[in-house]
Amino acid sequence: MDLKLTEEQRQIAGSVEQLLADASDSARMRRAAFEGEGFDAALWAQIGELGACGLHVPETHGGLGLGVTELVLVAEQLGRRLACVPWLESAVLAGTTIQSLNDAAVAARWLPSLASGERVFTQDIGLLASAPPAVRREGANWRLDGVLAVVPAAMAAQWLLLPVQAGGERLLLAVALDAAGVARQPRVNHDATRPVARVSLKNVQVPEADCLGRGAAVDRALERSRRLTAVVLASELVGVAQQCLDLTVAHLAQRVQFGKPLATFQALKHRCAQMMVTVELARSAVLGAAREFDGDPQEGRSLRLATMARCLADDAARYCTQEAIQLHGGVGFTWEFDPHLYFKRAQAARSWLGTPTGWREQLAAALLDGAAA
């Protein structure tokens, strides 16, 4: 396995990095988070122009036809800047789910507007347990009634991918969020850079044509999407951890106590070094997993790769966000300094797409419970 990045890959990462250094610096990111309900529409448009919403969508459907490696490179930059855009939800999560259905007609209908960024998609991932919506057939439509307690990016999105159970049948529906009967209410979120909303569905009619898949294919697609997205989420967290490390090293260099910069104290240097250890190991894990995902690995392998990336990135993000607060000293827990925003993101991410403990248990089952060693 060759982990060298191509020149093109470096350019993609570089251009996103450059864009965000300005368009999602601390002040703009905070403005989008606290005054813009967590969505920076202008930035979203810029990202779309770069082609970043269709990175891994085939060129035939308006994407760039690239792979998971490109996704993680972009994700790291978005995580590093806590960019207020629903890229993970739309381009990665929903985009991968749609592609994983392996249905040419579905892909042709849905992917182009997703890939261009013109439409924002999201997907219900059951962040908080709530009763599943009731689904009934009414003529040519599916009728939905119920409440989804927490849906990511629901305010910014036009389409919601919703896996449901209709009697004995498993369906994946695309619900238009501006349809009659759909009500969206933003929820207060400590992780203000990744907004969520409560979505209530009252006699919502979904035409049969907006059913993207049914049966076992739905769960297969959802699981493939969950694993791939977990790797990309891990990369975001590497960006989160990296930024915390950078902020901390910079803070220690300028803060003087006992007559010398804090950066000269060995105990603090070792702590920063340990932060870097977690960041680089997680980055290696993410790059390795992404490279293998590019080859569409089989079931057992993809579980192992996703678990690796997810768990190590979680370790890095937890450690580095906590240490960033600690090593900033008194200002570390003030609103005005950034570490707390990263800290909250790192915590919120733990509940996305399965907890690290859950991933480990799944991997343990694969390693330990089989028929023979």
Added chain:
Amino acid sequence: MDLKLTEEQRQIAGSVEQLLADASDSARMRRAAFEGEGFDAALWAQIGELGACGLHVPETHGGLGLGVTELVLVAEQLGRRLACVPWLESAVLAGTTIQSLNDAAVAARWLPSLASGERVFTQDIGLLASAPPAVRREGANWRLDGVLAVVPAAMAAQWLLLPVQAGGERLLLAVALDAAGVARQPRVNHDATRPVARVSLKNVQVPEADCLGRGAAVDRALERSRRLTAVVLASELVGVAQQCLDLTVAHLAQRVQFGKPLATFQALKHRCAQMMVTVELARSAVLGAAREFDGDPQEGRSLRLATMARCLADDAARYCTQEAIQLHGGVGFTWEFDPHLYFKRAQAARSWLGTPTGWREQLAAALLDGAAA
């Protein structure tokens, strides 16, 4: 709860400390461990003379009639010196089991020789899983056949307390280790300061008179003994951790690198400070648990106390033994320096009387699974 030590308690701790500083210094402890099969008979006699084998045995049975606080004070010193004596097995484990049967006749018969140290007792605690011995009634005797894979202190002991299942009946037998049909074979043990042996039983006759208890009283006594002994074992581990800290601080003070003593490097100072944190917190836990055990706490409380002492002492011993090796540098993993002996003891102790994980799960059940919060 008052955690002040009495003058008498300080004296007991002090006299054991003084005895061991000489009688179980590194050279003598190593001689006993590697040339004396892990038993220092002379030291055992000296400890017996101090009354330490009957600390918590009532005065009517030849003991000092003291409590668990005195036990933990002595245990810490024994752990600190890895003293090669079966004190934990005989005085604490077997001694508490016998007392917990609450049978005056049993106590009167067995405790005096245990309390004086004249006889060494031990108990089968099932360190390695093995098939239980077969038990059959033969006339006035119980006949035992089987193999006990690992029995602590079996070479030094004269009596083995053995819980068995005879048909439907639970019994606690005292097996004379010099009886016909008993064969003992020392086992290689990396924790050479706490020797164990394999005990095979072939047509061993145990007279009815040597049955100490039967029925539910046996399991109650065993469990009470397990908990109390776990607190005392925890104190040994505090001694283990403390000695590792002391050795490390001394080593860093004298070892010069880059032109200064290692003790001046802040990162190393912080690591020593963290060692001390674990040691003192564990010591507080042990002293608090011991003080409450002196009042013979009820079921739920004793579980909580034993779990506290056991888990925190395990944390301290694991951390401090590992750090002692690390901070000694190259010599830290040589045979000639002491840290590895403590490291091995700390690991071996994890399997004694239930693992820390097992204790935590038991406590979790008590905290979380009851009828109401």
Added chain:
Amino acid sequence: MTADYEAFRAEIAAWMQQHLRGEFESIRNCSGLGDAGYDPKLAKRWEQALARGGWVGIGWPKEHGGRALPLAQQVVFHEEYVRAGGPGRLGHIGETLLAPTLMAFGTREQQQRFLPGILAGTEYWAQGYSEPNAGSDLANVQTRARLEGDSWVIDGQKTWTSWAHESDWIFVVARCEPGSQRHKGLVMLLVPLRQAGVAIRPIRQITGDSEFNEVFFDGARTAGSLHLGAPGEGWKVAMALLGFERGVSTLGQQAGFEREMACLIDVARRNGAARDPDMRQRIAQAAATLDALRCNALRVLAQDEAASGGVPVSREAYIAKYVWSNWRRDFGRLAADVLGAAACLPDDDPMAQKLRQVWLFSRSDTIYAGTNEIQLNLIAERALGMPR
């Protein structure tokens, strides 16, 4: 716990039951600092109720209006107080930090002027030590004080002062000898907060709330007699004051943590986290460690009582701040994990809300009142005797 104090326990419990009701119902079980539902106005009335009941200064000497109860009995009070749901104590800084310092260093006039207000719950105190460039490096004091006629005039800035906006007075370490360095040339002043020369700016924290403040002194004044100890020897007084911090009240804090633990167990049982084996391990470890914190606090108290003043700080005392603050920080993360996605998503459940607050607020525990790093320095150098 010894049985000796049964009657005393019953007395406290009865008193609490009788008084912690009515308007005070809403602050029952509130921790204080960092706890959203805590209303300072009400908390002050509660302090006054406590004072009338004779529960303020129970350990103070009788000559100063205290009840001179022995340590063990003070511990009993704090335990029963929390067990009964008593809220966090707003008078804590005055009662347990300033008062002992006044008794040790104050003039008779100062004692007569200030102790009664503390004892009655009518005057509240804030602490003016930290500055923007004197955080871990406390001796780097830049705030200046000069005698002008019969007044001290103070210029400078203090930060991380808890509850300054609800307090009447502040004790301030200031540099009174221009050009002096570090620990020398400092004075400890008692300064009224409600005056034109003082501006208070809240510091917004990770929680979104503000319990801490910056306090700006711009020609602020206090009487020329209101220095505690001799001018120039402020450092000695300031350090002695910090020494009183590890006192009997830690048992009250402990009881607050036990309440938080009960809260976590309640939430875990309700939301199913209690069935996860990994959570079970972590919860049990947190509970066991919390019990150990209590044992450590009792060990400190036993040591203090045995030696009654003038002793070198004991090893268990050196670790006290480090262990409780790190326990709580870990507990905060555990709380967030127990909550799961709900950690970031406020809802109406008061238990969950409390855990959310602990999760965020506990980030500051390992930083204020001596960071982890300062604690480890102290432990290495003072308790272990390692070279500087």
Added chain:
Amino acid sequence: MTADYEAFRAEIAAWMQQHLRGEFESIRNCSGLGDAGYDPKLAKRWEQALARGGWVGIGWPKEHGGRALPLAQQVVFHEEYVRAGGPGRLGHIGETLLAPTLMAFGTREQQQRFLPGILAGTEYWAQGYSEPNAGSDLANVQTRARLEGDSWVIDGQKTWTSWAHESDWIFVVARCEPGSQRHKGLVMLLVPLRQAGVAIRPIRQITGDSEFNEVFFDGARTAGSLHLGAPGEGWKVAMALLGFERGVSTLGQQAGFEREMACLIDVARRNGAARDPDMRQRIAQAAATLDALRCNALRVLAQDEAASGGVPVSREAYIAKYVWSNWRRDFGRLAADVLGAAACLPDDDPMAQKLRQVWLFSRSDTIYAGTNEIQLNLIAERALGMPR
């Protein structure tokens, strides 16, 4: 893994299957250093078999007798080698450390004298860097060398030399300019071990075995021409040599760890530890981290190949030693916990015995070849650019 090398993989697998049999059966799957069943005599014959097969120096330039295979193919070799159960490589120090240094700094005569013996598996090398007072502080070299006629004469002591008792030659950093300080005035000498002036004393370790040695030089001699690089510039050569350490062979080490992990899984399944939820978490985390170590090693190699020499060390390379050694130390403790009481009680199960060895031997991983503390210093100062 790319499919490109399928034929090459098959070739290696076939060769291994054909040759790792007969007398070599007993060292199949042995890790080498720290592994009890490893017989050095046999290991040398195995090296010679490898050499005959053309598997030594596969990355060396053709001019030095190598096959100049690209990095990716070298990686494939190491992976397939371990997959087939190939034992730890006794020739590792000569092949991967000394040989590249000889190519970079050696004279043509030196290259012609020493490379063939390494390539043929007939001459083995030990490393003489550490001294009793030059551990982490490598520059504090006390061993002295002086030219006497046409010989270098060496006095002093080296320590932590792996396999010195099985080696023929040692490369020694010595002080050749009396009175010089630290990095200055050093020379790198190539010294025969089998001579009267050299005494080797094994160091007994935590495992009870001895893989490391102390080497005493008491008037030991080597030819005056056998300095590598110029006398006085030994430090530069010594550091360059260490730079070769993070090479393609780390993939072989990685594969050894994977074997240990398989062993742990086997034992856990058999003894029931695999059913304990806490063990399951730890085992999964260890497996995931091990996979990440492999990714990190591949990242280092990709970087090295992309830049082909002369590059600053990359960030992933800076963490490599720290992460693998700490992984293995933690893995060692996990292994002991999986074994339970059997961790301390040797028995006949070869899998359990292997885990016991790993548990104890892994204690040294975070110490030799640059302690954790030195690694963290380097990371902070060089990779993060923090001040000294």
